[in-house]
Amino acid sequence: MESSESAVTRRPATIYDVAQAAGVSHQTVSRFLKGFEGIRPETREKVERALDELGYRPNLTARSLKSGRSHRIGALTHEVSHVGPSRIAAGAGAAAREAGYVLDLVALDVDDARSIEESLELLTQHDLAGVLALSSTDAMTRAFEETRFRVPALIAVSSDSDGGRHDPAATHLHELVDHLAALGHRRFVHIAGPVEWPAARWRTQMYERAVDELGLTSVGVLPGDWSSRSGYQAIMSLPTLPHATAYVAANDQTALGVMLALKERGVRIPEDVSVVGIDDIGDAAYFDPPLTTLHLEFEAQGQASVLELIATIEGAPRTFDPIAQPHVVARRSSGPAPR
Structure with missing residues (x-):
């Protein structure tokens, strides 16, 4: 049977736990989480270390109630068994969490038009801040473009041949x-x-x-x-x-x-x-x-897409880290052409 001490250590950390670990007031932790700039560097470092050690995650429900808006993003994708779509979705999810949002991933069956429609209808009924549509195929792009989203939406097309977002x-x-x-x-x-x-x-x-x-x-x-x-x-x-x-x-x-x-x-x-x-x-x-x-850099592609959507949701410009350019990794499957 687990000890009460073990059970306590597994509960989600609060700002009071963070404050105690950092040796600061809970008001200081709250100001840090809200992005307040006037915190001394040494104090900021203590709070960051405590947040990391305790694995603190913001209470998005309370945050949403207080701000009057949702912090959930619906992400639409398919073929998550494929490396590209799965890693792009993973990158988007990680970036959303860091920005204080939760990413709800919905995998679509692109071979079933009715299934796409039903999934989109179900998703748009939820209280969402925005929708990230990760499109890989022509059918997905058509479905997304024909959908009237009630919230800000970003259709992230993997590539096209008309000079738009290229693979x-x-x-x-x-x-x-x-x-x-x-x-x-x-x-x-x-x-x-x-x-x-x-x-x-x-x-x-x-x-x-x-x-x-x-x-x-x-x-x-x-x-x-x-x-x-x-x-x-x-x-x-x-x-x-x-x-x-x-x-x-x-x-x-x-x-x-x-x-x-x-x-x-x-x-x-x-x-x-x-x-x-x-x-x-x-x-x-x-x-x-x-x-x-x-x-x-699949994860970076997902990160860039979700941050672009969040910038639209919040109506504030964001600076994005440039995505590392693709490069050849030479290994032993390539060698000099035979004579």
């Missing part, structure tokens, strides 16, 4: 092609993502543009759906392998399937061909061989 991977994909070209590769294959995702279409366009601008040759674009299985099937379904020395996969999971299929067909990596991916997922460094990939 950061696509705009830096030429760096992957440059990396391979520097290793002597001249003939390429691209394994694409699903066509209903603007990000996939844009990555394919940028791949083709990079190959063309460097005077290289693309010997084919194979269909995929972001999964390892689709990468594997794309290679195994070919009657004969294309005369190419470099394979550019739309993401790391696809690259994993491509690598297995090539090995089963007797091709060595990187001695015979090089394979590269996009995302730099946590397991990419432990593929066999470790995967060369384009590193993306």
Whole structure:
């Protein structure tokens, strides 16, 4: 049976607990939480340390009652099993908490139009400060654009091909092609993502543009759906392998399937061909061989989106930290082109 002392230590910390731990008054803690600037640096440091040690979280219910407005944000997404959407949502959630908001995540079934409508109707009935619509597909974007949100809403489209918010991977994909070209590769294959995702279409366009601008040759674009299985099937379904020395996969999971299929067909990596991916997922460094990939800051994308929405909600300008640019992480899956 737990001791009463253990039970007490597990209850949520209050500003009085923080004040006691920091050796200051609870009024000082309250002023700190409200953003009051006239607190001495040494006092501010004590309060920050106490907040961190106690894991203090503001009482949003009480805060909402006092201010007369909600501090909950509804976040709409789908395919949370995919690395990109899940990490973007995680980044948005963390940034919302730091700003004093709670992010309610709702995963949609984009293949069921009625399901999207019902989820949107249910969400907009709640007392929300705003809605963050994390759109990855054409169907999601259409549904969001046709919805009349009762609160401030931000539709964060992953990318488009019309000069709007571009997928950061696509705009830096030429760096992957440059990396391979520097290793002597001249003939390429691209394994694409699903066509209903603007990000996939844009990555394919940028791949083709990079190959063309460097005077290289693309010997084919194979269909995929972001999964390892689709990468594997794309290679195994070919009657004969294309005369190419470099394979550019739309993401790391696809690259994993491509690598297995090539090995089963007797091709060595990187001695015979090089394979590269996009995302730099946590397991990419432990593929066999470790995967060369384009590193993306998914969490930072989610953070930027939610902070943009909060700025709209609060009607106050915010300064945003610049998102680190994608960059190539060279590992052993890419090597010099064979003679």
